[in-house]
Amino acid sequence: MPKDFLKDAKPNYDVIVIGSGLGGMTTANILAKSGYSVLLLEQHYKLGGMATWFKRPGGKIFDISLHGFPYGMVKSCRRYWSQDIADQIVQLKGVRFDNPMFSLTTTYNRNDFTNLLCNDFGVEEAKIKEFFDFARGMNFYDDQKITTGQLFERFFPGRQDVVRLLMEPIVYANGSTLEDPALTYGIVFSNFMSKGVFTFKGGTDQLVKRMHQEMKDNGVDSRINCSVESVNVERGKVKSVTVNGREINAKAVISNANLSTTIFKMVGAEKFDKDFLDEARDVRLNSTSTQVYMSLKEGEQVEHSTGDLLFSSTSKEFSTDKLLSREITSRTFSFYYPDLRPNPKNRCFIVSSTNANYEDWSTLSKEDYEESKRELVENTLDALEEYVPNCREKIDHAEAATPLTFEHYTRHERGSSFGTKFEGLGVSRGLPEQIQGLYHAGSCGIIMSGWLGTINYGVIVANDVDSLLMKQASSVS
Amino acid sequence: MTPGEIRTAVLDILEGIAQDDDLGQLDDSVAFREQLELDSMDFLDIVMELRKRYRVQIPEEDYPKLESMGSTVEYLTPLMADISA
Numbered sequence A: 001m002p003k004d005f006l007k008d009a010k011p012n013y014d015v016i017v018i019g020s021g022l023g024g025m026t027t028a029n030i031l032a033k034s035g036y037s038v039l040l041l042e043q044h045y046k047l048g049g050m051a052t053w054f055k056r057p058g059g060k061i062f063d064i065s066l067h068g069f070p071y072g073m074v075k076s077c078r079r080y081w082s083q084d085i086a087d088q089i090v091q092l093k094g095v096r097f098d099n100p101m102f103s104l105t106t107t108y109n110r111n112d113f114t115n116l117l118c119n120d121f122g123v124e125e126a127k128i129k130e131f132f133d134f135a136r137g138m139n140f141y142d143d144q145k146i147t148t149g150q151l152f153e154r155f156f157p158g159r160q161d162v163v164r165l166l167m168e169p170i171v172y173a174n175g176s177t178l179e180d181p182a183l184t185y186g187i188v189f190s191n192f193m194s195k196g197v198f199t200f201k202g203g204t205d206q207l208v209k210r211m212h213q214e215m216k217d218n219g220v221d222s223r224i225n226c227s228v229e230s231v232n233v234e235r236g237k238v239k240s241v242t243v244n245g246r247e248i249n250a251k252a253v254i255s256n257a258n259l260s261t262t263i264f265k266m267v268g269a270e271k272f273d274k275d276f277l278d279e280a281r282d283v284r285l286n287s288t289s290t291q292v293y294m295s296l297k298e299g300e301q302v303e304h305s306t307g308d309l310l311f312s313s314t315s316k317e318f319s320t321d322k323l324l325s326r327e328i329t330s331r332t333f334s335f336y337y338p339d340l341r342p343n344p345k346n347r348c349f350i351v352s353s354t355n356a357n358y359e360d361w362s363t364l365s366k367e368d369y370e371e372s373k374r375e376l377v378e379n380t381l382d383a384l385e386e387y388v389p390n391c392r393e394k395i396d397h398a399e400a401a402t403p404l405t406f407e408h409y410t411r412h413e414r415g416s417s418f419g420t421k422f423e424g425l426g427v428s429r430g431l432p433e434q435i436q437g438l439y440h441a442g443s444c445g446i447i448m449s450g451w452l453g454t455i456n457y458g459v460i461v462a463n464d465v466d467s468l469l470m471k472q473a474s475s476v477s
Numbered sequence B: 001m002t003p004g005e006i007r008t009a010v011l012d013i014l015e016g017i018a019q020d021d022d023l024g025q026l027d028d029s030v031a032f033r034e035q036l037e038l039d040s041m042d043f044l045d046i047v048m049e050l051r052k053r054y055r056v057q058i059p060e061e062d063y064p065k066l067e068s069m070g071s072t073v074e075y076l077t078p079l080m081a082d083i084s085a
C-alpha cells in the first residue's frame, strides 16, 4: 500500500493552508501561534516552494532564489518567525554592474547611489534627492497611471544609463518592466535602497529547516506530498478541501498556490461573480526565468573581489524586452562563497539567472529543448569567462533550469517566477468578498512577490483570517 | 479602560514594534510616521496586537485613524471602554 501522507490528520481544522512557499508558511505560523489549529498541505516532497535548493553528488548544493532581498527581511523574520532566523541575515556588499555603458561596484544603498549618480553620472544632487524621496513616498493608494518608464522620463529624461543603473536589478528582483505602474518600482527599489542587499547565511535549506522547526513548535500540522485537488464551497462559504482523495474541513482556506489555479482549478469558476471572473481572467502572469547552476572543483576558489551579485550585459542599450529575450545578452551572476554558503567540501557555487518568456521554451521539440539547454550552459560559461578566467577548467558541474523546470516543481502556470502583474493583487484581495473564508497569500501584484513581499503578504492575510475567525467565534458564543 | 490606560497599552505595543525609537519624546498630536520609523507593516502589527491582547477589531478602512497617538486613543476609547485594565 502506498504511504499515507495524511496519516493521523484530523477531520477538522480552523485553517488549512495550501502550499508551503514563504507566504503560506508565514500565514500558517502566525495563525498557529495565535492558537488556531492549522494544517499546511504541500504537493512537493519538500517545504519552501520557490525558496528552494537542490543537491548533486560530491557535496554540491545550489540555491534557486537566494540572490538577495531587502533589509526589511530582518524585521519580518524577527517578528513573524524568530530572532534566531533574523540573526542569520547578512549584507552582500559586492554588487557589481558591468555593461557597455558603465562598470562599477556598489553597496546598493541610497548613500552610495547618491554618490555614484552625482560623481560618476553627473546628475544634480537635488534631483537625486527628489527622486529618492518621491520613490520612497509611493504607496498603494497612489495614482497608478504613471508607469515606471514615465517616472524615469520625468526625473532623468534621455538618460538611458541612469535608467539602466536604477532599473536593471529591479527587473531581476521582480520581473517588472518600464510599462508597469511606477509604484511597483518605487516600493521595491526603496526597500532595497534603505540599507542594501541582504542574504541568508547558511543557505535556503537552513532557512526552511528553521522555519519548519518553528512551525512545529507552534503546532502547525505540516504535510508534504499532499496535493490539494479542490477547495469545496457551500452556500458562499468555504467548507473543506479535497486532498489525496480525502475531504478535510476548515473554517478558512488560504491558498499559497498560483492565483488563477486557485480560482479556476481548485474552487471552480461557477462559484464566483461574473465581474470578478472577468477581472481574474485578465490578470497577467509575471515573467519566468532560466538559470544555470555551476560548481567549482574542490580547492578552486573565486576571488571575493569578483563580487556577490553581478549584473552583466553585453547589450549596448537597455530595454526590458531584451532582458526577456532568448537572445540572452544580460544575466545576473550570484557567487556563493563557502563562508556564507557552507558546504562540506568548501566549494564555491555560481548561479546565473536570466528572465525569460515561457513560449520560447514551451514550444520546442524534445531534442530542441535539450539542445537549447546545452546552448544555455555553453553561452553562460562563455560569459562567465570574463569574470572567472579559465572557468571551464575550474568548474566540474553545470546544468540548466528553464521555465518548464519552474513550472514542474512549483506548479506555477507558465513557470511564473514572481506571481502576477499588478492587477493580480486586487483579485487576490477580492477572494474573501466572493467566498467567505477563502484567501490567497502568494506572490502577486509585483509588490507582494520576492521573499520579503510574500512573507509580508502572508502576514497581511493572516491578519484578515484572524479577524474573520474571531468574529465567527464571538457570534457563535 | 480610561484614555490614559489606553495610551499606556498602545505605548506598550509600540515599544515592541519601534525598538530603535525613543518613545519618551513622543508628541501625541503629531503623526507617528513623522516621529518614528514606522512603515505599513508596523501599523498592521499595531492592529494585530490590539486584537490579540484586547480583542478589538479594527477594520481596514479605519486604519487612517491610527495616525497619531492622540487620534488612536480617541478612536479606541469607545471601543475599549468596557475592557478592564
Ligand SMILES: Cc1cc2nc3c(=O)[nH]c(=O)nc-3n(C[C@H](O)[C@H](O)[C@H](O)COP(=O)(O)OP(=O)(O)OC[C@H]3O[C@@H](n4cnc5c(N)ncnc54)[C@H](O)[C@@H]3O)c2cc1C
Pocket (backbone or CB within 6 Å): A018, A019, A020, A021, A022, A023, A024, A041, A042, A043, A044, A047, A048, A049, A050, A051, A064, A065, A066, A067, A068, A069, A173, A226, A227, A228, A229, A256, A257, A258, A289, A291, A353, A406, A409, A410, A411, A412, A416, A417, A418, A419, A441, A442, A443, A444, A449, A450, A451, A452, A454
Ligand atoms: C529563479 C528565481 C529567482 C528568484 N530570486 C529571488 C531573489 O533573489 N530574492 C527574492 O526575494 N525573491 C526571489 N525570487 C522570488 C521568490 O522566490 C518568490 O517570490 C517567493 O519565494 C514566492 O513565494 P510564495 O509564497 O508566493 O510561494 P511559492 O514559492 O510560489 O510556493 C507555492 C507553493 O504551493 C505549492 N502548491 C501549488 N499547488 C498546490 C496544490 N494543489 N496542493 C498543495 N500545494 C500546492 C507549490 O508546490 C509551492 O510549494 C526568485 C524566484 C525565482 C523563480
